[in-house]
Amino acid sequence: MKPAPFAYHAPAGAAEAAALLADLGEDAKAIAGGQSLVPMLALRLAVPEHLVDLRRVDELRGIEERDGTVRIGAGTTQAAIGRSATVARGVPLLARATPLIGHFQIRNRGTLGGSLAHADAAAEYPAVALALDARIETLSPRGTGTIDAAAFFTGLWTTALEPDELLTGVAFPVWTGRRGFAVEEFARRGGDFALAGAAVAVELDGDDRVRRCAIGLFGLGSTPLRARAAEAAATGEVAADIDADDVGSAATASLESVPSDLHASAGHRTRVGAAVVARAWRRAIREAADA
Structure with missing residues (x-):
C-alpha cells in the first residue's frame, strides 16, 4: 500500500513547528526519523492530513551534561547517542540500550524523541526513560513544559503530549556512586x-x-x-x-x-x-x- 495523501510542511525552527502543530491540530503528525511513522503511513494505520517534518530543526539535536542531568535533544539520532562519550559516562543504561534497537540503518535515522513519542511498549528507550525518571521537555504556543516519564506513556502508542505540543528534549538524571x-x-x-x-x-x-x-x-x-x-x-x-x-x-x-x-x-x-x-x-x- 501507499500512504494516503497529505500536505507536507518543513519548518526551520522549533517554534515554527509547534505553531504548525497548534494550527493544524489533530489532523497533523510530526515526523523525525520516520522509522516508526513511515511504515504506519504505508499501511494506512496512520492517515494524517498534514505531515510536519522536523529534519531541518537543528535546535532539536544535541547532547550536553548540566546540573546533574544529561540533556538530549529530541531530534538526536540513536546512532549519535550510541557514539556519545557523554551518554556512556552519564547515562550508561541509555548507551547500552541503543545497540539493541533494530539495525544500524534504523539507528542512523531514528531519533530519541521519535521513539518516545511513538510510545511502543516493546521499545527500549521508553523503558529506560521510565526507569531513570527522565523528564520530557515540550514546547507549544503556550510555552515550555516538562512531563515526568512516569506520566508520559498513557496507553498503546499514546502519550500525554497534547496535539499542539512538540517534544523538544529529554533530561536524564545522572546516577553517581x-x-x-x-x-x-x-x-x-x-x-x-x-x-x-x-x-x-x-x-x-x-x-x-x-x-x-x-x-x-x-x-x-x-x-x-x-x-x-x-x-x-x-x-x-x-x-x-x-x-x-x-x-x-x-x-x-x-x-x-x-x-x-x-x-x-x-x-x-x-x-x-x-x-x-x-x-x-x-x-x-x-x-x-x-x-
Missing part, C-alpha cells in the same frame, strides 16, 4: 522487537546494601512498565543476599494485560520477562559491586 546498569531482552532474531526486556539500574552503599534501584520492563504490557514492588523489596537489602530469580519473579508477579499473540502467549512472555529481569539484575549488581 557505586552504580551498575544492564539491559537484557529476548527477541527471536537480532533487530526484532523484543518479546520481553528489562532495563535495570542499581546503586550500592558502602556496606553493599542496595541504596536504590530501578527496573523498567518492555514488551510486557500496553506501555513500558516499572517494577516498583520488586524495587521496594530489594532496596536496603545486602546485595549478596538477594536472589536474582526472586527479583525477576517479583517484577512480573503482578503484571496485567501481558500481550498474547502469534509470537508468544502471555504466559510465555511473563516467564521470559522474569528471566531477563534476573539476568539484568545479576549484571547490574556485579558492576556496582566492582565500582
